[in-house]
Amino acid sequence: MSVYQFLNDYSEGAHPAILELLAQTNLDQEIGYGEDRFCLEAASLIKARLENPQSAVHFASGGTQANQVTLAALMKPYESVIAAQTAHISVHEAGAIEATGHKINTVETLDGKLDPEKIQRVVAEHTDEHMVKPRVVFVSHSTEVGTVYRRGELEAIAETCREIGLYLYLDGARLGCGLTSPQSDLTLPDLARLTDVFYIGGTKNGAMLGEAIVINNPALQTDFRYHLKQRGALFAKGRLLGIQFLALFRDDLYFDLARHANRLAAKLAEGLAEQGFRFLTAPASNQIFPILPDPLIAELQEQYGFYTWARVDAEHSAARLVTSWATQEAKVDEFVEAVKMFGANKVYPQS
Amino acid sequence: MSVYQFLNDYSEGAHPAILELLAQTNLDQEIGYGEDRFCLEAASLIKARLENPQSAVHFASGGTQANQVTLAALMKPYESVIAAQTAHISVHEAGAIEATGHKINTVETLDGKLDPEKIQRVVAEHTDEHMVKPRVVFVSHSTEVGTVYRRGELEAIAETCREIGLYLYLDGARLGCGLTSPQSDLTLPDLARLTDVFYIGGTKNGAMLGEAIVINNPALQTDFRYHLKQRGALFAKGRLLGIQFLALFRDDLYFDLARHANRLAAKLAEGLAEQGFRFLTAPASNQIFPILPDPLIAELQEQYGFYTWARVDAEHSAARLVTSWATQEAKVDEFVEAVKMFGANKVYPQS
């Protein structure tokens, strides 16, 4: 690809430290299916950061798989999961949750976030056995539209879930950028305390593939490996997942990579804001959604890869720009310069 | 693990050539979800070897996933798959096929293989809509008990399937060792010609993870990526799978690794046969099942890792010894010596 990609946070391979550890350990003979010493050590490192000795850690290969395995494990056949209409499970998993037999009750939101009132309204609408019975609340942090939760917001949701008897599940595909966002004060121990299950996304934060599923509610830990196996998530060479999380969590690498992505996204956002552009959602993590004139988008896409996310009006669309652990700062600077240059030369429709 | 493992063919990581190619290409920006140039090139190399320009190639992460995605794609809700009772899908996938809604019609076999008569008998028993309707025949090569098909045998099965209107699906978790077995004359072009779908196992033949699903029947190719996505088999960094199969198929590495495993298994088998031991199934690939006195098994397991597979009589069991691309010849020699030494010192019950 000759254009530089702000398309997503998985355009490159893995952080070099991961490749090095894979190479170092390559010929060690290990037990299969996630019971090797690398998986055990990685799980142990993660648990140490949770400040919750009850939590159990398992590894899966990707976000769709982590969501599918976990949500199917949490619900009885007639139970459903409440999610924002923008939720990955609702929009971008090809019906993976429904394929396990469960309805998703979607809630309209502009910022991709749920709150107690939205949850309570869905529950109140489901009154008897002619309807599904909501059982799980699905949130993501950062969300699919780049926003983040603050501690107080997640505490309020968790409190609502406890009162009503719902499980709280957090999709952490972009958890690194969520936790290191300047807009959020949430921490890993908060998640271990507030959620029943969440996952720590590796694929979009420096790993080749892999997500760490953290089950905080002891009642949900039983037989979880059966669920993993049945849905193709136990790998003969499970070490591949363990080694990657070991590399990410033996020091602060996981968070350092996320901070890099956030910092460059913020730089992009500032550069665009300085040019007077607004955003679909307030920039908070490594995905930003500037509202740009359509001709500018077309010109920029000749040199940079990114999605046109949503039409805003007849002459403007929201673009999605994504940074990652591997994004080069020089490219960010060039992008901002390109916007300036185009802006100096052209008269665009006012957004 | 201090003992040397003949436990399985996934005790080590990936062949070094794979790790090298991963490192070389690591920072290239690529499109996600299996449409990157490595996946395309690997698919192209595989297709060149099939001598079937109609075939389509997709990648999945493991055998259970490949089986689950493919079989679910091949059947209507009331259709079933015929398999040997030893089949991986029946015994060792935690109900992954049933989880997609389908019954497995199992057939008793000693050698893990099907034949036209066995298939016809199952079909004949299913006469009306009160029963499931058999639709797919599942075979594995090599099988779960180390045996292999000859070309004529698979041709006869394929002919039966065509006559009855069944799909033929071949599980190639250990396809490398199946195709390079001295006992089998089957080739990749045979499989492309005879089966509707098969997969080329990477995990157990030198890859870190990954299987290449080959769809030969054009009618089954439509929308296959939807099936993959829905079951968690499309990976953001799908390049990981493409790069590995590129390393395995840009030259003969895939087959060289399998030949190594087969040669060492044969050496083990000969060493044991020379000591007078018999086998549960005739040695043909990288899994052999010698029948050994229980005390000998106990002594060997102090130094070598392997499964006790099945009790044979009151004093003997079949062991399973597995070799791989990474097995060290010196360890094979040592193992045979150990058996000899034990044999010289002890009087074991006659098998």
Place this chain on the structure above:
Amino acid sequence: MSVYQFLNDYSEGAHPAILELLAQTNLDQEIGYGEDRFCLEAASLIKARLENPQSAVHFASGGTQANQVTLAALMKPYESVIAAQTAHISVHEAGAIEATGHKINTVETLDGKLDPEKIQRVVAEHTDEHMVKPRVVFVSHSTEVGTVYRRGELEAIAETCREIGLYLYLDGARLGCGLTSPQSDLTLPDLARLTDVFYIGGTKNGAMLGEAIVINNPALQTDFRYHLKQRGALFAKGRLLGIQFLALFRDDLYFDLARHANRLAAKLAEGLAEQGFRFLTAPASNQIFPILPDPLIAELQEQYGFYTWARVDAEHSAARLVTSWATQEAKVDEFVEAVKMFGANKVYPQS
């Protein structure tokens, strides 16, 4: 129940003609599972009215079952069904469709109806294999909120479906009242011509239980009895369903019963309209939704059974009044009188 029920159209048993035919034929020995001569004859009578010799007719026990069996038969695992947000399959079947693995793409509507633009918008949003693939359009006639389609409206939807490659499925739980509505010019031959599958509701139109599924698209007829069997819809004494539809279709009974229900609903609606009350949706069939002051609802519910359907404002709600083949005209008159009397005595908040 001491109060008189306008609660639904299934408060009583079956039309006496059905009970008589059941008694008459009771000791005849018949083949089981829907292949008896009553089922064959009833199917034949229904087909004669369709003016479509290609159609196939099967019987199921209820609406949820008819929807579940049929929709599961029409979709591949990753395919979805488009429906109004008020659709029975989305709201009131406890997730029966999702339980077969499929997502419902819901569309906001006030009147419970779809149109080409709504359908096209959903299809346009589903662009690739990361999303489900819409495959079926679900409409109901009459709808869950009492409205009906006109021929031109359904023709436009059918045309859209044909162009895009979607199946059109019509839920006819209340088809009798839909087809005999003064607001609709649709006929059974229209449905046989325009839909791929529809069902003729018996339960809510004089039968004890039973729906007749009509498959007009020959490609969808294959093996349908397997689908029925697998979801518990083939009954040992399937004659029970055949006999009922025989009684309903050997003359015009089916339509006469629906006309009775519609006529009394219209009488109720007129009586309320004369008192100045408005309706949530324009009265068209046997379900009407008058907007009434909350105190009036409370008073009426002491003597009459009906649901409070939806809150309209702080002081008014929409009630749901349902008539059936068994509704007594005198009770309709009494209800209207009661409303008048209450209205004369009380000052209600203005709606």
Place this chain on the structure above:
Amino acid sequence: MSVYQFLNDYSEGAHPAILELLAQTNLDQEIGYGEDRFCLEAASLIKARLENPQSAVHFASGGTQANQVTLAALMKPYESVIAAQTAHISVHEAGAIEATGHKINTVETLDGKLDPEKIQRVVAEHTDEHMVKPRVVFVSHSTEVGTVYRRGELEAIAETCREIGLYLYLDGARLGCGLTSPQSDLTLPDLARLTDVFYIGGTKNGAMLGEAIVINNPALQTDFRYHLKQRGALFAKGRLLGIQFLALFRDDLYFDLARHANRLAAKLAEGLAEQGFRFLTAPASNQIFPILPDPLIAELQEQYGFYTWARVDAEHSAARLVTSWATQEAKVDEFVEAVKMFGANKVYPQS
């Protein structure tokens, strides 16, 4: 059908007492979906006979539905049910159990019955998360091959289930004939005490359709109506099921009808035994399986309807003769005479 049917126990309609009660109550207005006073009263009568105040009673439309709803409610996604290979759920439900995602672990038996040893063997084979986890034991009484359990046998199975942590589920499609078999001392209170769930078959014992599901284990009672609804087993006019069971259980009708069927089956069996014919399984209930010469079967089938069940040797097959509440004694006598007459005239191959 001009021939007289011993084909099954559902060739006729319902016992006249049921039709009468349906007619009597036909215009009573009742609440829908199984909460009407007939369902409540029928459930109450059944519970009175169970001598287990904890039991809950629900109604479903047929055996496949009762099995599907109940078994799906009892298992987590990776759990399985152990059944005889002759079990209806395994052979004759078109994969209804697998359609809910669950494997059936079948056990070879000649007499259609399980015992503790068979159950323990299946459980012992399932050692880890690569396999399904057996969770339910499925037995039928009478079995699919006409045999019955004695109290001691079922107590032993129940004891095994309790020890291992399995649920015991009993399919009572032909429970009336099982409980009134001279070969069995089991009673309804025994079933309420020993099983977690069982169902009382109505369809094959005088009802038009309907089975009463009895949940004895309180932990399994929660939200059961959701399961029923989701699988199409809640009927708008649920009264149809309640009224039938009311007619069957307000006095001893249910058992009287079963005794009639058993008595005539025994008479058939004795008549055949007197002619020197043997049986595939020892006659015990309303299904008997005499081994007859093929030419005799052919001749008898010109006048009587019955299935040829299984080939026994080159010249003999087992027939299946079924009696019901509606079987006429004169026809039984005629059948035995016909066998005698044929026997006097022809020399058949010795069985």
